[in-house]
Amino acid sequence: MVFSRMRASSGLPCAQADLDHVERIVTASGTSFARGMRILPADRRQAMFAVYAFCRQVDDIADGDAGVADPMAALQDWHRRVDGLYEGLATDALDRVLIVAIHRYQLQPQDFHDVIDGMAMDCGAPIVAPDEATLDLYCDRVASAVGRLSVCVFGDSSDNARRVAYHLGRALQLTNILRDTAEDAGRNRLYLPSELLTRFDVPKNPQEALYAHGLDQVGRILAQRARDHFREARKAMQLCNSTAMRPARMMAASYAPILLALQKRGWKTPDIAPKVSKPLRQLRTLAAYVK
Numbered sequence: 001m002v003f004s005r006m007r008a009s010s011g012l013p014c015a016q017a018d019l020d021h022v023e024r025i026v027t028a029s030g031t032s033f034a035r036g037m038r039i040l041p042a043d044r045r046q047a048m049f050a051v052y053a054f055c056r057q058v059d060d061i062a063d064g065d066a067g068v069a070d071p072m073a074a075l076q077d078w079h080r081r082v083d084g085l086y087e088g089l090a091t092d093a094l095d096r097v098l099i100v101a102i103h104r105y106q107l108q109p110q111d112f113h114d115v116i117d118g119m120a121m122d123c124g125a126p127i128v129a130p131d132e133a134t135l136d137l138y139c140d141r142v143a144s145a146v147g148r149l150s151v152c153v154f155g156d157s158s159d160n161a162r163r164v165a166y167h168l169g170r171a172l173q174l175t176n177i178l179r180d181t182a183e184d185a186g187r188n189r190l191y192l193p194s195e196l197l198t199r200f201d202v203p204k205n206p207q208e209a210l211y212a213h214g215l216d217q218v219g220r221i222l223a224q225r226a227r228d229h230f231r232e233a234r235k236a237m238q239l240c241n242s243t244a245m246r247p248a249r250m251m252a253a254s255y256a257p258i259l260l261a262l263q264k265r266g267w268k269t270p271d272i273a274p275k276v277s278k279p280l281r282q283l284r285t286l287a288a289y290v291k
Contacts, residue, residue, distance in 0.1 A: 022053050023046075029056050039246065051101065055115060055146060057094070061074045071123045082109060114141045128188070128190045135193045139173040140166075143172055144166050148162055150248075151165050151240075154245065164240060167232040172255055174223075177192070185206035185210050188206055200217045200218050202214045216266050230252055258276055
């Protein structure tokens with residue numbers, strides 16, 4: 001009990017039961033995110049848990065894992081719920097912690113709304129061969145918007161920090177798309193841009209695209225874009241508060257070997273998992289931490 005009170009006093013000014021509830025949402029998801037955020041001071045870590053829990057809940061709605069009858073209506077309810085947070089209205093423990101995080105770290109409502117709109121893009125009919133503009137909008141909403149919330153919690157809300165969120169979010173999301181092409185095809189999804197698919201004569205049917213000769217060229221072009229975004233993110237990080245950017249540096253360092261492994265494997269056999277060096281990921285992440 002003494003330890004519990006100490007955690008609450010050194011962290012966000014929230015009821016410990018509310019903080020514990022939010023942390024359970026994070027740990028129940030099975031993500032490594034919780035371990036990664038342990039480097040943050042208690043208050044920032046708890047705020048990041050709340051942001052992640054929000055993202056987890058709206059993502060579960062979009063993926064059909066939340067058990068709601070009308071996912072689009074549930075996402076619209078979240079839009080209204082976010083508006084309520086900025087008026088101090090709370091319906092549960094997550095809301096109460098989010099309200100504190102919003103005011104302490106000046107989180108912007110549009111970023112929450114962008115995340116919800118990104119999840120809505122995955123709700124209903126699967127995304128199949130979006131045009132370039134739609135793909136970039138999707139990456140901004142589901143990844144860079146989360147980054148914009150995150151950098152504020154990390155401790156830097158400058159324009160350069162928003163540049164980090166812009167580029168790193170796109171780098172991570174493009175890496176995910178390139179890694180999960182086969183898995184997405186199994187769900188009848190294809191996030192590769194229609195312009196590139198047409199250019200390299202790749203069918204826009206998700207299953208047929210996996211075995212198209214031109215898929216490797218499409219993958220390599222998108223991988224280079226991801227590398228460019230990683231590079232621009234690192235340049236922007238150098239202009240930001242170094243301590244605040246530590247989690248972002250570590251995430252970039254952890255993901256870069258995945259992209260490298262994907263480029264080595266190519267996309268002629270996208271159903272074969274790339275060989276990612278675990279020691280390399282750990283070494284690069286450690287180097288990012290101590291930098």
